[in-house]
Amino acid sequence: MLKAVFVEQTGDPSVLVYKNHEISKPSSGEVLISHTAIGLNFIDTYFRSGLYPAPSLPFIPGNEAAGIVEEVGAEVTNFKVGDRIAYAGPLGSYAHKRTIDASKIVKIPDSISDEIAASVMLKGMTARYLVKESYAIQAGDNVLYHAAAGGVGQIFTQWAKYLGATVIGTVGSDKKAEIARSLGCDHVINYQTEDFVQRVADITNNVGVEAVYDSVGKDSFPTSLDCLRLRGTWISFGQSSGPLPDFNLSILSQKGSLRCTRPSLFHYIETPERLAENARDLFEVIAAGHVKISSPTVYALADAKQAHEDLENRKTTGSVILKP
Numbered sequence: 001m002l003k004a005v006f007v008e009q010t011g012d013p014s015v016l017v018y019k020n021h022e023i024s025k026p027s028s029g030e031v032l033i034s035h036t037a038i039g040l041n042f043i044d045t046y047f048r049s050g051l052y053p054a055p056s057l058p059f060i061p062g063n064e065a066a067g068i069v070e071e072v073g074a075e076v077t078n079f080k081v082g083d084r085i086a087y088a089g090p091l092g093s094y095a096h097k098r099t100i101d102a103s104k105i106v107k108i109p110d111s112i113s114d115e116i117a118a119s120v121m122l123k124g125m126t127a128r129y130l131v132k133e134s135y136a137i138q139a140g141d142n143v144l145y146h147a148a149a150g151g152v153g154q155i156f157t158q159w160a161k162y163l164g165a166t167v168i169g170t171v172g173s174d175k176k177a178e179i180a181r182s183l184g185c186d187h188v189i190n191y192q193t194e195d196f197v198q199r200v201a202d203i204t205n206n207v208g209v210e211a212v213y214d215s216v217g218k219d220s221f222p223t224s225l226d227c228l229r230l231r232g233t234w235i236s237f238g239q240s241s242g243p244l245p246d247f248n249l250s251i252l253s254q255k256g257s258l259r260c261t262r263p264s265l266f267h268y269i270e271t272p273e274r275l276a277e278n279a280r281d282l283f284e285v286i287a288a289g290h291v292k293i294s295s296p297t298v299y300a301l302a303d304a305k306q307a308h309e310d311l312e313n314r315k316t317t318g319s320v321i322l323k324p
Contacts, residue, residue, distance in 0.1 A: 003324075004095035005304045008058040010050030013308035018301070021060075026073035026099045033085065033100060037118035038093050039064030040299070040307055040320040041151070042215075042240055047091065048308065051243070054091065062093030062322075066108060066118040076102045084108040086117040086279075088125055089266055094304060096324045103272045106279040111287045119296040119319035120155065122265060124282040126237070127155040129268040131163060132281070134261055135211040135233045139164025142209040144200055144227050146216045147240070148185050149176035151319045155291055156213065157183045162290040168203060170196050170220075172314065179317055183292075200227040208232060208256075218242035222251060230256040237263050296321045 004021035026032045044061045046052040054061075066086040069079050079085065085105040092098050108117045130152075131137045137160055145160075147153050148169025160167050161184040169185040171177045177188045187203050189196045200209060208229030214220050215238030225234060234252075236244065252258040269275040285291045296319035299307040303322075310316050 002096045003301070004060050005062075005301060006058045007048050007054070007061055010048065010054075010057075013048070013305045013312070015048065016061075016305045016308065018304065021095055023095075023097045024099060026071055026076075028074040029076060029102055030073040030099045031069050031076055031079055031085075031102050031105065032071040032097060033065075033067040033105075034070050034097050035065045035067040035093065035095065035324050036114040037066045038062055038301065038322040038324065039088075039118045039120075039122055040304075040311060040322055041122050042238060042311065043122070044094075045308055045312055046239075051239075060092045060094050060098075062095075063091060064088045064118060064122040065093040066114040066121075067097075070097070072102070073099075078102060079105070079107070084114065084117075086114075086121050088121040088269065094301065094322065096301075104275070106276060109283050109287065112283055115296060115298075115321060116286070116293050118321050119151075120282065120286070120293055121279070123151040123319065124155050124286075124291075125269060125278045126152050126265050127159055128278050128281050129263060129265065130156055130213055130235060130237065131159050133268065134213075134235045134237070134263050137163045137165045137211070141165045141211070142168065142204055142207075143211045143213065144168045144170070144196075144209045144224070145213045146170045146220050146224070147172075148180040148183075148188065149317050150215070152215065154179070154183055154319075155293070157185050158291040159285060161186075162285065168200060168209065176317060197223050197226045204229070211235060213237070215239070216241050217244055221245070222247070222255075225251065225255045225258060228256060228258055231258065232256065233259045233261070235261055235263065293319070298323055 069083045087105045168187040217239030219241035301322045
């Protein structure tokens with residue numbers, strides 16, 4: 001019997017229910033996928049808790065996975081039965097199988113395993129828009145990345161280094177500091193024991209960094225702004241510590257005519273062409289060895305509740321996948 005994880009009411013990880021799930025045949029423009037690996041991300045916890053509203057209740061969480069095409073609907077011409085594919089969005093990946101619009105998937109190159117693809121689609125394409133579009137990193141730039149040992153942080157650090165940046169990363173433990181250094185982070189700051197604003201000032205000779213990449217949210221605001229140079233860019237793309245408080249935009253002027261952006265991956269992969277471009281860039285830097293991906297931590301899909309608890313309690317490092 002096919003199974004899936006459902007959220008029937010929002011709340012803590014205990015609301016995740018693993019139960020039987022029926023699958024319909026693919027409609028026109030859709031494919032039926034048998035999942036081989038499912039990505040786990042902080043955004044999954046946001047939907048589960050209700051911080052991000054799901055389209056309806058109940059729903060199947062999860063925005064990323066890899067698998068094999070089992071059946072194609074009418075008018076699908078770019079994919080065939082047996083193709084290895086991956087995707088990031090829409091909701092519904094915490095399941096043995098699913099149907100999905102063929103415009104939302106990409107083929108996995110032979111050089112990339114299903115486990116790696118499932119663990120990097122969302123995080124890797126997020127890193128891609130961070131380094132190339134939210135603020136286009138140039139050789140010689142100084143940038144600050146919060147949570148440098150996390151899933152996106154590990155990819156971002158390597159990609160930013162490849163582009164020639166000096167990367168300053170914050171972490172929450174000595175163990176995570178070792179991980180960040182091993183990936184090439186030039187300066188690692190343990191925010192539990194050090195004042196990261198002062199450390200950034202010391203590292204940059206009081207100039208500040210060109211960009212701050214912040215997925216932490218409440219706990220790193222407004223101090224992140226104090227790390228930026230004049231006309232620097234603050235990229236707030238997550239809120240693992242809680243949502244940002246309301247603030248007056250004049251603070252950006254007061255702190256140096258700063259720029260800010262609140263991006264979301266799904267606005268960077270909104271067309272099949274944009275999706276293909278993002279995925280191609282990601283797979284190319286991995287295949288070339290510029291970005292090395294560690295084997296992800298694996299939980300059974302049936303243990304999604306435990307996986308969410310460990311992720312939110314910061315017991316995981318790097319990527320995590322669920323295996324059907």
